[in-house]
Amino acid sequence: MIEIENVRKSFGPLEVLKGIDLTVQNGEVLTVIGGSGSGKSTLLTCINGLEPIDSGRILIDGTEVHAKGTDLNKLRRKVGIVFQQWNAFPHLTVLENVTLAPRKVLGMARAQAEEIAVRQLNHVGLGDKLKTYPGRLSGGQQQRMAIARALAMSPRYMLFDEVTSALDPQLVGEVLDTLKMLAQEGMTMILVTHEMAFARDVSDRVAFFHQGVMAEIGPPAHIFGDPQHPETRKFLSSSRQ
Ligand SMILES: Nc1ncnc2c1ncn2[C@@H]1O[C@H](COP(=O)(O)OP(=O)(O)OP(=O)(O)O)[C@@H](O)[C@H]1O
């Protein structure tokens, strides 16, 4: 499980996370919503150790992410992250892009890495694009390749940061379907998204962030149907327009 205890984080004078407490259980799908600049992306980058924190603790299966002796590379294998855009290597095929990290980081033999990559690419519906170059993929296909690439490392946890927000509207659905499939398979995930209908459908819990504070957290029916915090109400009514 992922345990976040009173985490504070500033960029210069700006405090971006103001004491976040949050536990994500194994198998749980947590969606994080909130306005621009509320600290959503920062939270994800702190969880997988891409950013240092100022105080508090983040524990992944009991291992403290920001402790001195922690092997961050090992930890990141456990916690996959997919961003809004991932720049694939243009001169490598889809299959080669997905086998790269298992081969380089895990030292896996080519045959084994390819077997895993083919399985994950089939899983996200790209089984017919193995020999294609990324430049020939649609935006939605590129995002699904990025998801397959993260899955090829066999992570226990997955973090998704607005993976559909750079896509043309007609391509959003196929990527959300892929995320939903992972959720249904029991993958533990934290998703930052602006897709409210999707969040309502797929989440076990939804957390609303406002100016570095987790203002409200609860089951989607509560957050969307009966929000308690005035800022949640304000955010939801503006995002419905
Ligand atoms: N590397 C950085 N250096 C300085 N300030 C940063 C850095 N990263 C983020 N910030 C600032 O921290 C605040 C929170 O940023 P963050 O990216 O976490 O917001 P967000 O909730 O993900 O917003 P969005 O919905 O726009 O993606 C913002 O004010 C942002 O400008």
Ligand SMILES: [Mg+2]
């Ligand atoms: Mg963000």
